Amino acid sequence: MKKKTIILVTLALMLLGVNTNAQMSEKPRVIAMTDGEIDDQCSMIRFLLHANDMEVVAIIQTNSIFQRGGWSNAGWIEKQLDAYEQVYPNLIVHDPAYPTANELRSKLFLGDQDSTHIVVDTDVIRRVPGTESMIDPTHWADTPGSDKIVETLLENDPRKVYIQAWGGGNTAAKAFQKLKTQYPSEYERAVKKAVMYNIWYQDGAGNYIETYHPDVTLLVSYYFSGTWDYGSQRYTDGFAKNYLHNDHGPLAALYPQDYISEGDSPAFLYTLGSGLRGYEDPTYGGWGGQFYKIEGLKNVYRDVDRGSYLRWVEVANRDFESRLRWCVAGKYEDANHKPVIAIPGGLEKTVKSGETVTLNADITEPDSLDIDGIWAKYSALYEQLGFNKESFVEIAPQRYPKYNAYWWQYKEAGTYNGYIDIVAVDSGKSTFVAPKVDKPETLHLILEVTDTGIPALTTFARVIVTIFPTDK
Secondary structure (H helix, E strand, O other): OOHHHHHHHHHHHHHOOOEEOOOOOOOOEEEEEEOOOHHHHHHHHHHHHOOOOOEEEEEEEOOOOOOOOOOHHHOHHHHHHHHHHHHHHHHHHHOOOOOOHHHHHOOEEEOOOOHHHOOOOOOHHHOOOOOOOOOOHHHOOOOHHHHHHHHHHHOOOOOOEEEEEOOOOHHHHHHHHHHHHHOHHHHHHHHOOEEEEEEOOOOOHHHHHHHHOOOOEEEEEOOOOOOOOOOOEHHHHHHHHHHHOOOOOHHHHOOOOOOEOOOOHHHHHOOOOOOOOHHHOOOOOOOOOOEEEOOOOOOEEEEOOOHHHHHHHHHHHHHHHHHHHHOOOOOHHHOOOOOEEEEOOOOEEEEEOOOEEEEOOEEEOOOOOOHHHHHHHHHHHHHHOOOOHHHHHHHHHHHOOOEEEEEEEOHHHOOOOOOOOOEEEEOOEEEEEOOOOOOOEEEEEEEEEEEOOOOOOEEEEEEEEEEEOOOO
């Protein structure tokens, strides 16, 4: 099916009042703060290839305890954007939503790189939420980066702003301090929109913000270590050899590591997740991990465990591979694209105990079945069975469906402390009986659709079902 057909199908679903998943929802507004470390440079390449999925408000160069002077003078982001500009004509063949390189260049800002503002020691893993604040940014100079955060939060736009601290967070700390002192009537409204994802507390900003700006939602990631950081995915050296350092365009060629090494990627993967809706609530879980609220702190969350990241790594990396292929695929049909899911009736359901609930989805696969690829892989087997290429073409659609779909319960995200039996009816359709509850409980049910292209790409939809007791 061609891209124009997909657009027409999607428009038709809109006209029919169908509530679709993340493909048609508002893009998350993101501000990335980076200290320019090697793993930041790796993460930025993936970030740029996901720029079609986000509204990039700003990319701010900062520092951290590990990179006290920052790396803004090295020009590494500028080099990546030059390379992005070269692959941009191919990227927009696969999704016209990609911003131009000049648009992204206009989002570059310099943040706080003053090393005297770094007040924590190198054992940052011990700088946990609830530790005494050690900084006061009152007399720090404004920076273009901190002023951009202020400007963004003051806008008459109610959407959340996802601020990512790949390194230190002092630039954001200054912005919140300025909002509080210079815009007191707007301060509360502004900071309540801020969701700040921290890869550790890499300077004194985290403890300062949670103490003096408690309306800011803070997420602190510790288990990025052991899942995405240096050495955690050393087994991906073959991936790097095949798709980063093997003629996949000038942007991929800039990837500085010989395996996937992206300790900061969870900060923006949190806002993605291909329909998982994880960014709507820290406890939901998604590509950037799952979080729990820390007792005694108003809006501070930390990650649950490594498993809340690891369960999504393979899917996220296949998505990355597809985008690297887009960089060199000048025709839409020369690359794979994710299935599109639409959920009739919406992503939230309310039922009573004992009701039979039907989960239904309309699934569109944008790509044709790769008959040539399948035949090349399995021709020897089918020839032994008496098939030639022509006869194989007739049976291939039955033997190799375009996608596989199934519903499953994401138990850790819901409040119902038990499992339900989900009965598959056909592709994309299942039923279950709402369990008995004594008070309202929630179930998070995930539709996972994986196509049979190369690489196999997965789209999700999350339906949240609230169950009420029968007597309510």
